[in-house]
Amino acid sequence: MSTFDTIPQTEKEALVETLLRLADDRLIHGHRLSEWTGHGPELEEDLALANVALDMIGHAASLYSYAAEIEGKNDEDYYAYFRDDIDFKNIALLELPRGDFSFTIARQFIFSAYSYFLYTDLINTVDDEQFKGMLQKHLKEIKYHLRHSREWVLRLGDGTEESHKRIQDAFDEIWMYTGELFDMDEADEAAVKHNLFSDVKSLKPKWKKIIDETLEEATLKVPDDEQYMFSGARQGRHTEHLGPLLAQMQFLRRSYPDAEWK
């Protein structure tokens, strides 16, 4: 009998679902960032992006392994390598192709700001000690990601004519994918009920404030919220970009399921 057998089934399911949602966001984001390795605009920024990618994949790995421990059926690698796109619970924002450096920075800033407020809130909400410990550890890294991406938004926005245009285009293009950050479905509500997740809708004003202030300081225009917003990736209805990403990420493990690092 594992220690998790004492937790009611509904709560267990809600915890696994929450862990997988958080982990999938971070794994897919980390993979997109890892695509910059060797292609960064400068050696130093190449390293910085690879660092953030590693942080993200590390966060995902710890969340997956906790989910695996609770479920007791699979190991952490199963979640990353043996699920298909319809099973992935990440939001669409994070699976979009990496684009140019501006696009990567705009996405990083939007997601780091969201993660910062989500984690800060979750630490005060979550009862589960192991989960809370992970969040506290991850938050330190998120603070750095937020600082790094924010500084880049300021420099690109208030930089040259070209950098200004590129980062403005990136925010305009990405904006329709920001709505999903604050979508709540039944699974989220069940998790909120068990003190395992935050009411993300209530976090939006804080997120909006830091985005608005930063974009204004960077001489950029905040895109209009009153536009079509993409939704449904969290429930498995992904864009056409996730499939090719997973193909590349998973093929080695699927072709050689028993491969080991030697």
Add this chain to the structure above:
Amino acid sequence: MSERSNNTEWPLWEVFYQPKDGKPYEHAGNVHAPDAEMALQNARDTYARRNEGIGIWVVPSDQITASTPEDQGPFFDPANDKPYRHPQFYSVPRAVKKRK
């Protein structure tokens, strides 16, 4: 080509880190960065990834005044024949020894 388009490389910064509280800062290497804040972040990402220290300084490389190889003779050779400048000729007082 205009002068501006040739000069696309970011300035160089020397990086120093402090391994522990109270220890002197040590030179780690250098990074390219557009300004001081980014130099600090690049230094963190390049030289502080393995728990190397608790503090970082970055200094614009062109702000450092260095001795030249030709200075080596007049600067350093005179010290070679002055062993009395080293402290090993003095016995350490007992009170100091005890405190060690």
